[in-house]
Amino acid sequence: MKLIDSLETRGIRLTAQRRILVEAIDNSAEHLDAAALLERARERDPRINRATVYRTLDMLKRQGLIDELDLMHLNGEKHYYEPRNRRNHAHLACLECGRIEEYSSETYELLKQEIRERSGFTTDVVRLEVGGRCRACSERKHG
Amino acid sequence: MKLIDSLETRGIRLTAQRRILVEAIDNSAEHLDAAALLERARERDPRINRATVYRTLDMLKRQGLIDELDLMHLNGEKHYYEPRNRRNHAHLACLECGRIEEYSSETYELLKQEIRERSGFTTDVVRLEVGGRCRACSERKHG
């Protein structure tokens, strides 16, 4: 389900600007940071301001509808965002070429369940990030 | 093995200030951020400067001897550090009381191995952070 629909379901009204921002997140293939999101949204309404971006992201976070990623700080301290509805997945970041790959599996689900059972913590937000070298970069080095 | 010994092993000489900083990390029970580390190191040498802290942390990162944690940004954007030599573990952060618990298990190890096998990525740095509510906080709410 798209963010826009989740918000609708919850009866949350969006202003025109916020709608543009939410749709930009929904329709993006890659992970966007605040600046990229602003840039993209401005294609549809150039008046949109940075502060509005952050305030909209804040609203989505408080609704638990988006996840905030660091992607191993590969590009500084900025945060990246993605809708939470996809199956929760790890992010593998290649420290050499910067490629980001997503990873999910039964074992990952199992681990989360195990954490809940053994620690008593709820797992509201789970962030698994791996920094390493992707296969292509490894082979390029060895070859 | 302590950071200080790993550095010794690698033949890396430390200045007096850097030694103090490294030992502060080695001897700390909790996770320190740059400011806390500075404060603690200044107890032994008040002349130590912020920049030296960051430069020393940078050196340790480049040596792969410390891990950098975000702890779910529970307290803003600062980074926390810990020696990498302990068995790699997840960090469970209680969003209510701020408690940080460490978690490691066979399943976690298995998952990392699975990631390597299936994705072809090396897993040089693995960061698993969970945000939720710890058992005590859950019970307090329900009770």
Place this chain on the structure above:
DNA sequence: CTTCCTGCAAACCTTTTGCATGCCT
């Protein structure tokens, strides 16, 4: 002499906030 370390202050980058304005109901 050369290299690396250090302090200081300024710069940097991203995110957050205060305030006045404006829109919508």
Place this chain on the structure above:
DNA sequence: AGGCATGCAAAAGGTTTGCAGGAAG
């Protein structure tokens, strides 16, 4: 009127850097 949304500019918070002075090999 009342309540939120917005733009703007400034502040905040943490990290990085340029430069000049020093210590060490």
